[in-house]
Amino acid sequence: GQSLEQPSEVTAVEGAIVQINCTYQTSGFYGLSWYQQHDGGAPTFLSYNALDGLEETGRFSSFLSRSDSYGYLLLQELQMKDSASYFCAVIDGKSTFGDGTTLTVKP
Amino acid sequence: NAGVMQNPRHLVRRRGQEARLRCSPMKGHSHVYWYRQLPEEGLKFMVYLQKENIIDESGMPKERFSAEFPKEGPSILRIQQVVRGDSAAYFCASSGQGVFGTEAFFGQGTRLTVV
Numbered sequence: 001g002q003s004l005e006q007p008s009e010v011t012a013v014e015g016a017i018v019q020i021n022c023t024y025q026t027s028g029f030y031g032l033s034w035y036q037q038h039d040g041g042a043p044t045f046l047s048y049n050a051l052d053g054l055e056e057t058g059r060f061s062s063f064l065s066r067s068d069s070y071g072y073l074l075l076q077e078l079q080m081k082d083s084a085s086y087f088c089a090v091i092d093g094k095s096t097f098g099d100g101t102t103l104t105v106k107p
Numbered sequence: 108n109a110g111v112m113q114n115p116r117h118l119v120r121r122r123g124q125e126a127r128l129r130c131s132p133m134k135g136h137s138h139v140y141w142y143r144q145l146p147e148e149g150l151k152f153m154v155y156l157q158k159e160n161i162i163d164e165s166g167m168p169k170e171r172f173s174a175e176f177p178k179e180g181p182s183i184l185r186i187q188q189v190v191r192g193d194s195a196a197y198f199c200a201s202s203g204q205g206v207f208g209t210e211a212f213f214g215q216g217t218r219l220t221v222v
Binding site: 043045097100 | 142213
């Protein structure tokens with residue numbers, strides 16, 4: 001089966017940088033995705049890593065190390081609107097999600 | 108190009124009634140995934156369907172829950188004889204390919220409340 005671990009809560013201030021880590025155990029693996037969810041709304045796709053290394057998309061970057069079964073989401077220049085839940089997900093044909101990290105951005 | 112459409116957005120059912128949740132995938136998408144989310148928790152996979160076929164139902168409870176994705180019309184998640192523990196948000200996602208990857212988009216969800 002699959003299991004993912006990520007911190008339950010992270011707090012940071014506006015303008016700061018925050019890193020949300022994700023470790024996983026899986027029997028099948030295509031890649032690691034990250035999703036953002038505001039207040040129980042529709043999860044929205046942020047990034048996908050199929051290969052080792054860093055993927056950068058604007059203020060957000062995502063990293064994957066397949067040998068370490070580890071990835072992270074890096075958010076730079078934090079804004080208040082970044083306050084949300086962030087989920088890592090192992091892609092294995094369907095998608096298995098972690099329990100999410102609640103990010104609170106303070107002024 | 109409309110996104111993934113789920114209806115109803117909110118559904119209230121009494122214990123013992125049936126709940127039917129609908130999901131219309133994005134145009135051109137033939138793969139649908141259903142997830143359940145309890146408050147303060149992640150999305151738990153329930154079932155993966157392709158047109159007229161159930162591909163993976165490993166996350167579906169063995170009783171009372173069923174899903175279909177007919178050749179025409181939306182995908183339906185059906186919960187019979189609902190109980191309070193079924194209260195949750197149910198999300199569907201669709202993709203154009205069989206790997207969830209970067210092409211899966213979520214609907215706004217149906218919030219089921221069992222009273």
